Amino acid sequence: MIVGEKMIKVNVKNLIKHFGDKKAVDGISFEVYEGEIFGLLGHNGAGKTTTLRTIAGIINDYDGKVEVNGRIGYLPEERGLYKDEKVKDVLAFFGGLAGMRKEELKNQIEYWLKKLNVYKYKNQKIKTLSKGNQQKIQFIVSVLHNPDIVILDEPFSGLDVFNINLLKKILFELKDDGKSIILSTHQLEKIEKFCYRVLILKEGKVVHYGRIDEICHKKVAYIEYVKDGKLIKQNLPYKEAISLIKNEEILKNLVKFEVRNSLEDLFLEGGSI
Incomplete structure (x- = not known):
């Protein structure tokens, strides 16, 4: 092909x-x-x-x-x-x-x-x-x-x-x-x-x-927030993450917000090797 x-x-x-x-x-x-x-x-x-x-x-x-x-x-x-x-x-x-x-x-x-x-x-x-x-x-x-x-x-x-x-x-x-x-x-x-x-x-x-x-220059955001008593962890496109935290309830319960754009950062998402 x-x-x-x-x-x-x-x-x-x-x-x-x-x-x-x-x-x-x-x-x-x-x-x-x-x-x-x-x-x-x-x-x-x-x-x-x-x-x-x-x-x-x-x-x-x-x-x-x-x-x-x-x-x-x-x-x-x-x-x-x-x-x-x-x-x-x-x-x-x-x-x-x-x-x-x-x-x-x-x-x-x-x-x-x-x-x-x-x-x-x-x-x-x-x-x-x-x-x-x-x-x-x-x-x-x-x-x-x-x-x-x-x-x-x-x-x-x-x-x-x-x-x-x-x-x-x-x-x-x-x-x-x-x-x-x-x-x-x-x-x-x-x-x-x-x-x-x-x-x-x-x-x-x-x-x-x-x-x-392209992957490394495309900003990626890592978010942690509490919802219904549970810790939610998400990796999202930067713009999508910004839209999400505009939600007052999520913003109030936000635990972590990080912007990542290196290959190492992307690879290390979710824990150690």
Whole structure:
């Protein structure tokens, strides 16, 4: 699907997912374009991982629509490597699952091991590697088969500053190559550096979606007031909040009124990470 001049690589419409009686994702919709790094934010339990797993095809019993235009590479937050196997064998196994031909697979393993400075570990078992180097092998698994869409859930976990910068460079190279990258991380400074557009989830629902510059410059008000003996907490567009507190009863029982317009403020709404 093409909107304007942009090719939509991931199209999510009214996605709903239940786990028993709990609604983990509640009617969310968004699009990811070709050649962009798209940010997915939210507190623990907000529905991020469920959304990513649904896009990746790991979860297939849901309501709504998820359209994916291209091959997917997925780096989960929890490592899924076979720790008693050698690095080269693990990569060969996953590349084979992705349908890579033997010669192509061999060349890509060599290329990515060298690019991420872990070539010297290719004959070592995964369990002998540091946490950061295991993370790099996991990343290689997600891009080895040249996917069109790369889903990264906390990709910077365990990496030092040098390797974060290395991964940053690689992500921009993938973007420039036309890959669509969905980036989910708690490190907000990474989102602001990498992403043009973001989706912020809270309790399975979309609370903010769009360009970071528009979201952060659009004033948002946080209000707390007492009504019928209960404390009401609301995040509202600034103008709507101003109209609300003109109500004499609400103004009289107003507990807190704050104006927020930074990505960190928006993300921290509702409690700590």
